[in-house]
Amino acid sequence: MTSPSFPRALPTGLRFVPLTADDKPAVLDLDTWAFPGTVPVAELEAMPFPLTWDRSWGVRGEDVEDGPLLGIHGSYPFGAFPVPGATVPVSGLTWVGVHPQARRRGILSAMIDRHLSDCVERGEPVSALFAAEPAIYGRFGYGSAADDIKVTLARGAALRDVPGSAEHTARIEHATQDAHGALVDTVHRAAGSAAGGGLGRPGWATRQTPELQASFWSDPPQWRNGGESLRILVVERDGQPRGYALFRRKSVWEDAGPRGTVHVREAVALDAAAAHALLSRLLDLDLMASVHVGMLPTDDALLGLLVDTRAGERRVSDNVWVRVVDVPAALAARRYAADVDVTLAVRDERLASNTGTWRVRARAFEADVHVERTQAPADLALDVRELGSAYLGGRALTGLAQAGLVDVREAAALGRASAAFGWPVAPVCSWVF
Numbered sequence: 001m002t003s004p005s006f007p008r009a010l011p012t013g014l015r016f017v018p019l020t021a022d023d024k025p026a027v028l029d030l031d032t033w034a035f036p037g038t039v040p041v042a043e044l045e046a047m048p049f050p051l052t053w054d055r056s057w058g059v060r061g062e063d064v065e066d067g068p069l070l071g072i073h074g075s076y077p078f079g080a081f082p083v084p085g086a087t088v089p090v091s092g093l094t095w096v097g098v099h100p101q102a103r104r105r106g107i108l109s110a111m112i113d114r115h116l117s118d119c120v121e122r123g124e125p126v127s128a129l130f131a132a133e134p135a136i137y138g139r140f141g142y143g144s145a146a147d148d149i150k151v152t153l154a155r156g157a158a159l160r161d162v163p164g165s166a167e168h169t170a171r172i173e174h175a176t177q178d179a180h181g182a183l184v185d186t187v188h189r190a191a192g193s194a195a196g197g198g199l200g201r202p203g204w205a206t207r208q209t210p211e212l213q214a215s216f217w218s219d220p221p222q223w224r225n226g227g228e229s230l231r232i233l234v235v236e237r238d239g240q241p242r243g244y245a246l247f248r249r250k251s252v253w254e255d256a257g258p259r260g261t262v263h264v265r266e267a268v269a270l271d272a273a274a275a276h277a278l279l280s281r282l283l284d285l286d287l288m289a290s291v292h293v294g295m296l297p298t299d300d301a302l303l304g305l306l307v308d309t310r311a312g313e314r315r316v317s318d319n320v321w322v323r324v325v326d327v328p329a330a331l332a333a334r335r336y337a338a339d340v341d342v343t344l345a346v347r348d349e350r351l352a353s354n355t356g357t358w359r360v361r362a363r364a365f366e367a368d369v370h371v372e373r374t375q376a377p378a379d380l381a382l383d384v385r386e387l388g389s390a391y392l393g394g395r396a397l398t399g400l401a402q403a404g405l406v407d408v409r410e411a412a413a414l415g416r417a418s419a420a421f422g423w424p425v426a427p428v429c430s431w432v433f
């Protein structure tokens, strides 16, 4: 891989500084400037911290030895991030913040170039993120690559019968990393790789570092939003865990009586019977009137269990965004859902080594993928942002073309390429990084 051609420099008078654990108070201070909140920095300092320090950068004045930071960003090392039919090293961009007094001077632009350059150096052909605001990242070549569904169901919402559900036992416990970390990890990974009969769910990132694990499981009262401490519902069959839901209940009392709410942070099941066993119990908790389940894939089993397919309120949100950093490496690393032989003219304003026409050849679902630069005419032309949108198989090239985001030069190629770049399992990440 080659270095980015146009790394943008920081505004005059500013410099990048590598961050260490000693910078934690300054990082938290900047973060609370960027993301206003009510929890004092001193209390945040006592909480587990998710960043990997040697992948984290700050921005300071050139003549300031330490003191306040003006910008920060970091990345998580997702060494095995699921993409269609494979895993790829992905750099999860995170904790991006710029002090309000320093905004719109180009600090983020320089931080992104630094990040992309770090990805290139580390051999991470793809970067992914959750976007705070959708208007920010497209200009840097990130494309929205997946959706998730948040659903609110009334207590007792009717579910279809599923054979085998009654054979599950359930336990409800205080959720802790010590007691449940290994179980949750095992079931979470298994659900990702078993999806689609073993095709795997793209985007299904696992919490790969000890820092991410500790942060995921920490449950400080300040983050509970009036709810109880974190609980876990585990459903088991023949003594083996088959699904879990991490949740908290929130008491609400109105004149008419109890109207409590159940907030499910992550619900994962290995098959339809386990999903039924899980959801039927969540929908039957005393004193609760509704159940909010967040960050489900658009093809999730829980949604398919409802008798009334219009039951509840559903909200679709953008989930992970993808930035292809190294086009040939990224395209060769995934598999394709149909035989394909297509030429793509890719534009990338930040990483010139990606710009050009690429021929992609693959057989359906096979690992033997060929990607090479070509002088042949392009069938389709697109920005690297749209390539990122299509990369996990969740956004059809046909739809992007209809929106004018893919330029179709060879009409017959569009449908074939779209079928190949798609994937039978909807991409999603079940937690925000």
Ligand SMILES: CC(=O)SCCNC(=O)CCNC(=O)[C@H](O)C(C)(C)COP(=O)(O)OP(=O)(O)OC[C@H]1O[C@@H](n2cnc3c(N)ncnc32)[C@H](O)[C@@H]1OP(=O)(O)O
Pocket (backbone or CB within 6 Å): 034, 035, 093, 094, 095, 096, 097, 098, 099, 102, 103, 104, 105, 106, 107, 108, 109, 110, 129, 130, 131, 132, 133, 135, 136, 139
């Ligand atoms: C992966 C994550 O961590 S997501 C979290 C992102 N962080 C936040 O949302 C916290 C609050 N916001 C901030 O900290 C800052 O405003 C940031 C990080 C979003 C932007 O930082 P800045 O240093 O102001 O960005 P910068 O000056 O480099 O702007 C680059 C371009 O993006 C545009 N831009 C930046 N932020 C936004 C935004 N929120 N909405 C729309 N456009 C934006 C700028 O207008 C500029 O456009 P131009 O190139 O046409 O002039």
